[in-house]
Amino acid sequence: MKLKLIGLLMGSMFAAPTFATQLEGGTWFCERPDTPENMRENTSYTFLPDGTIHSEEWLRQSENNQVQLEFKLAVDYSFYHNGIDYVLKPVQLTRDLVVDKNNVNPFDSDARRDLLGYRIFFQPQFESDNRAEFVMRHHITPDQRFTLNCLRQT
Template identity: 80%
Template sequence: MKLRALGLLLGSVLVTPVYAAQLEGGTWLCHRPDTPDNMRETTSYQFMPDGTIHSEEWLRRSENNQVQLEFKLAVEYSFFHNGLDFVLKPVHLSRNIMVDINNVNPFDSDARRDLLGYRIFFQPQFESDNRAAFIMRHHITPDQRFTLNCSRRT
């Protein structure tokens, strides 16, 4: 039994660099398949060899052909594997609100603090070298997974 457990542990350690190598190179452009019709959203992830990830999320929500909210959120993450999932931990963020006609203020001081305190766990499922589904969950809602359909851009 101990040998089997050791084998599983070593197997997960050996697989990690392979997945990390598959993620590196170029930028992954991702879309949520369940995005509502009145919302446009893209997220890009650039996996760096030093164990960091640069991401940029763009979101635009409209109603009655008028933009209600539009912003960009750029986050730099540290990136590591915890034995089961890859983990993204925010270390720096910047945001730019272009339109906020209802004064939603998605990045007030409480939200900003929460952004720096969260973790994202994800498991990539590769369809090919250039296409993958990122199965993701936040640490505060671990049972609520979401999928990003991603393609590598070079």
């Protein structure tokens, strides 16, 4: 049992640099396939040579052809492999609330604190050099995975 566990850990450690190499080199533009019809959102991830990631998320929710909520969120992450998953840890964020007609206030002080404290675990699944699915989960809800369909932008 102990040897099997060591083999699994060693195998995942060797796989990590391969995925890291595939992720490098540009920006990945991602969309969720399960986004509701009244919502538009996308996220881009730029994997930088220093081991950090810069992301930019845009979301717009409409109702009766009127925008109810729109925001932009930029997050810089530290990026590492924990032996099983890649881990993104927020280190800096900026936000821009464009429209908030229903006073949802997605960036109140509690949400901001929680945003800086969370971790995202993800496992990239490559279809080609320029196409991948990022299977992701937050540390708060580890059993609830979501998928982003991503294309590398050159």
